[in-house]
Amino acid sequence: MFLLACDGEIPPFDAALFADTGWEPRQVYQQLDAARRIGAQAGIPVLTVSNGNIRHDALKPESRFVTMPLFVKNPDGTRGMVRRQCTGEYKIKPLKKAIRQILGYPHPIRVPRGVFVDQAIGISTDEFHRAKDSDVNYTRNIFPLLDLGLSRTDCLTLLRERGMGTVVKSSCIGCPYSGNSRLRFIRDTDPHAWTDLVEFDKAIRHGSPRANANGKPLRGQFFIHRSLLPLDQVDLDATRGTINAEEDDPDGCSPFSCRSGPEATASIP
Numbered sequence: 001m002f003l004l005a006c007d008g009e010i011p012p013f014d015a016a017l018f019a020d021t022g023w024e025p026r027q028v029y030q031q032l033d034a035a036r037r038i039g040a041q042a043g044i045p046v047l048t049v050s051n052g053n054i055r056h057d058a059l060k061p062e063s064r065f066v067t068m069p070l071f072v073k074n075p076d077g078t079r080g081m082v083r084r085q086c087t088g089e090y091k092i093k094p095l096k097k098a099i100r101q102i103l104g105y106p107h108p109i110r111v112p113r114g115v116f117v118d119q120a121i122g123i124s125t126d127e128f129h130r131a132k133d134s135d136v137n138y139t140r141n142i143f144p145l146l147d148l149g150l151s152r153t154d155c156l157t158l159l160r161e162r163g164m165g166t167v168v169k170s171s172c173i174g175c176p177y178s179g180n181s182r183l184r185f186i187r188d189t190d191p192h193a194w195t196d197l198v199e200f201d202k203a204i205r206h207g208s209p210r211a212n213a214n215g216k217p218l219r220g221q222f223f224i225h226r227s228l229l230p231l232d233q234v235d236l237d238a239t240r241g242t243i244n245a246e247e248d249d250p251d252g253c254s255p256f257s258c259r260s261g262p263e264a265t266a267s268i269p
Contacts, residue, residue, distance in 0.1 A: 001122040001144055002035060003162050006042035010144045013120065016046045017098055018170075019091040019255055022053030026190055027168040034164070049094040054086060054172050055200060061209040069176050070204060070222040079228055080220075086172070091255035099139060111138040118142050126152045169249070174200050176224050179249045180236045183225075187236065197224070201231040 004010045016039060018032055036046045057063040069084035097107065099119070105111040119139045123131050125146060134141045145155065159167055171178070173186060173193050187194040207218035225234050226246060239247035 001120060002044075003038065003158065003164075004144065004148075005120075006038050006044060010148070012042065013044050014117075015102065016044060017095055018046060018048050019095050020048050020050045021086075021090045021172040022050060023055040023172045023174060024170060025168055025173060025186060025193060028170050031164075031167060047098065049098045051090050051094040054090050055174060055196075058174075058208055059200070059203055063210060067208070067211075068174065070207075070224065071176055071226050071228060072220045072222050073228045074220045079226070081176070082222070087255060090172075095255055096136065096139075103138060105138070113137065116140050120144055122155075124150055124152045124155055173197050174224060176226070177249060178224075179245075180234075180239050180247045182249055183231075183234075184236045184240075198230075198232045200224070 001010070002013075002016055005013050016035065032046065032048070039046045054068070058068060067082050067085050069086070070082050072080045072082055074080055099117055100106050100111065103111060103115060103117065105115070116138045117140070119134065119141050121131070121141055121143055122145055123143050128146055131143050131146060132141065159165070169182075174197055186197065201224045204222050204224075206212065207222050211218055221228070223229065224231050227234055
């Protein structure tokens with residue numbers, strides 16, 4: 001979508017915003033640098049917004065407590081998934097803040113009725129069910145790829161034709177929604193990130209330090225992987241070439257088309 005705007009095939013953007021969790025794969029930051037160079041030639045600035053580093057915040061007792069959707073092994077052995085707040089805190093909140101500033105009405109100044117931006121979101125026809133209206137009056141969600149009838153395959157072809165090669169999804173390294181295929185990619189292409197992820201998985205075993213700081217520890221054990229095994233003990237190659245929940249990522253975690261579904265919460269005694 002960004003390339004189409006830069007090439008003039010869809011109306012140009014005033015700006016492109018990237019919400020940085022602070023813990024993205026290095027390939028994502030390389031893509032961001034490429035987008036900045038391409039955008040500069042087309043007169044479209046690429047701006048980074050942030051609400052902190054999700055990894056650091058999860059492990060620092062003094063940081064605000066924002067839950068990642070970690071898998072939890074409950075005391076009775078059942079599996080759950082903790083309530084997810086990370087997309088709202090690290091993606092949506094800083095993006096909305098930046099948009100208000102661009103409009104000239106930073107919080108807490110009220111945005112007048114009728115003042116809004118068109119917010120282009122890159123959802124293809126394969127994922128049309130994820131297209132949603134904005135929940136605030138000062139943004140109006142538009143979907144250029146849907147308007148053009150472009151599928152995911154069409155988008156991948158366009159990216160290759162533009163010399164972008166394989167484009168990596170923007171998602172924090174420690175996202176528990178990652179399937180084995182993405183975890184293998186991190187393991188095989190960025191050993192430093194993989195080591196960091198394994199260490200994080202161990203550090204989060206009993207939940208966030210902030211959540212346990214009040215003397216009422218969370219019950220159960222917490223894991224990055226749905227198998228409820230420590231990450232360095234998971235056989236990520238066992239599902240290679242198959243189609244199942246462990247191998248493949250579910251729907252992507254775009255800020256304004258996040259996953260939905262039932263949530264399981266870890267209990268506190």
